[in-house]
Amino acid sequence: MAAQNKKAKGSNAERDLIHSFFAKGWVAIRSAGSGSQQNPSPDILAGNNLRRLAIECKAVCDTKKYFTKKEVDELVYFANKFGAEAWVAVRFDRIDWFFLNIEDLELKDKSYFVDVIIAKRKGLSFEQLIGQ
Amino acid sequence: MAAQNKKAKGSNAERDLIHSFFAKGWVAIRSAGSGSQQNPSPDILAGNNLRRLAIECKAVCDTKKYFTKKEVDELVYFANKFGAEAWVAVRFDRIDWFFLNIEDLELKDKSYFVDVIIAKRKGLSFEQLIGQ
Numbered sequence: 001m002a003a004q005n006k007k008a009k010g011s012n013a014e015r016d017l018i019h020s021f022f023a024k025g026w027v028a029i030r031s032a033g034s035g036s037q038q039n040p041s042p043d044i045l046a047g048n049n050l051r052r053l054a055i056e057c058k059a060v061c062d063t064k065k066y067f068t069k070k071e072v073d074e075l076v077y078f079a080n081k082f083g084a085e086a087w088v089a090v091r092f093d094r095i096d097w098f099f100l101n102i103e104d105l106e107l108k109d110k111s112y113f114v115d116v117i118i119a120k121r122k123g124l125s126f127e128q129l130i131g132q
Numbered sequence: 133m134a135a136q137n138k139k140a141k142g143s144n145a146e147r148d149l150i151h152s153f154f155a156k157g158w159v160a161i162r163s164a165g166s167g168s169q170q171n172p173s174p175d176i177l178a179g180n181n182l183r184r185l186a187i188e189c190k191a192v193c194d195t196k197k198y199f200t201k202k203e204v205d206e207l208v209y210f211a212n213k214f215g216a217e218a219w220v221a222v223r224f225d226r227i228d229w230f231f232l233n234i235e236d237l238e239l240k241d242k243s244y245f246v247d248v249i250i251a252k253r254k255g256l257s258f259e260q261l262i263g264q
Contacts, residue, residue, distance in 0.1 A: 011164075022171040027213040029173040032143075032164040039154040041161040045177060047214040081159040082179040083215075 013059035013091055014043055017126075021046045024130055040074040045084065048130070052084035055099070059091040064115035072102055072112050087129070092116050098123030145191035145223055146175055149258075153178045156262055172206040177216065180262070184216035187231070191223040196247035204234055204244050219261070224248050230255030 014030050021028035028046035042054040056075045058065050067088060079086035088105065091097045098119035105112035114123075146162050153160035153176075160178035174186040188207045190197050199220060211218035220237065223229045230251035237244035246255075 018171055027173065027210045028171070029161060029177055029210075030164040032162045039150055039160070041159065045161055045214075049213055049215070052214065078159045078161075081181055082177075082184065083181070 010057070010059045013097075014057050017044060017055075017057065017089070017097065020126055021130075024048075024132070026130065040078065042075055042078055042086075044089075045082070047084075052082060053087055053129070054079035054082060054084040055087045055089050057089045057091075057097075061093050063092060064113065065090055065092075066108075067105065067112040067114075069110050069112065072105070076102060088112075088114070090114055090119055090123070092119070097126055099126070099129040100124075142189070142191045145229075146189050149176060149187075149189065149221070149229065152258055153262075156180075156264070158262065172210065174207050174210055174218075176221075177214070179216075184214060185219055185261070186211035186214060186216040187219045187221050189221045189223075189229075193225050195224060196245065197222050197224075198240075199237065199244040199246075201242050201244065204237070208234060220244075220246070222246055222251055222255070224251070229258055231258070231261040232256075 018028045018030050026046050026048040028044055031041045031043055043057040044055040046053045046055065054075060056067065056071060076086045086102055088100045088102065089097050090100065100114060100119065100123045104118070104122040105114050106118065150160045150162050158178050158180040160176055163173045163175055175189040176187040178185045178187065186207060188199065188203060208218045218234055220232045220234065221229050222232065227248070232246060232251065232255045236250070236254040237246050238250065
């Protein structure tokens with residue numbers, strides 16, 4: 001898939017997630033160009049009076065995904081400053097989002113790794129994430 | 133000024149503000165296309181362990197600015213859900229940002245109004261906003 005299409009696919013998937021939060025009475029914000037910023041921010045921040053979530057999102061065509069240590073460290077740093085929980089969201093092709101804690105990712109050669117098997121075993125669905 | 137230039141000017145001004153937050157040890161996120169979203173979010177969310185700020189930003193070429201009641205209501209709603217303080221930031225041409233509480237805006241014909249005089253009298257500078 002061309003880079004431009006891939007990017008659009010990622011943005012659309014994130015927009016869907018934003019809608020899902022609002023539909024459940026949460027509020028959420030999608031970051032402007034989080035990947036390219038000098039000052040890193042998670043892709044999505046969501047809140048509902050009680051909880052705040054900082055979420056790094058990846059919609060992938062593959063059955064596995066790596067997150068760099070830098071990405072994960074920046075997510076945790078941001079989340080801590082914000083009083084938010086740090087989450088990684090992965091959407092494999094034609095499968096719904098899975099939400100994982102950092103501890104549920106596998107550390108392999110300085111990268112964090114998740115595949116469909118790990119995601120299905122340890123990941124939460126959107127409804128589980130928001131506690132429904 | 134053409135609409136496109138105006139938009140770019142606003143985005144650049146917001147990016148400057150994001151940099152300022154990070155330079156002071158805060159983290160901040162800029163919303164992707166907040167103005168055009170179905171699900172409204174503030175232009176900037178910033179946090180520093182202790183405080184969270186939801187900020188609606190306007191960089192204007194004029195000496196006055198109106199915020200619609202809807203804009204302000206949505207800002208307050210979002211901020212409350214997020215446990216954040218609601219702020220309005222206005223940057224008049226060639227003058228620094230002023231940060232105002234909603235109560236400091238003047239309600240005129242169902243719109244909230246601020247001009248340079250009100251901003252200078254009631255607004256905080258960036259350093260004052262972050263408590264320095």
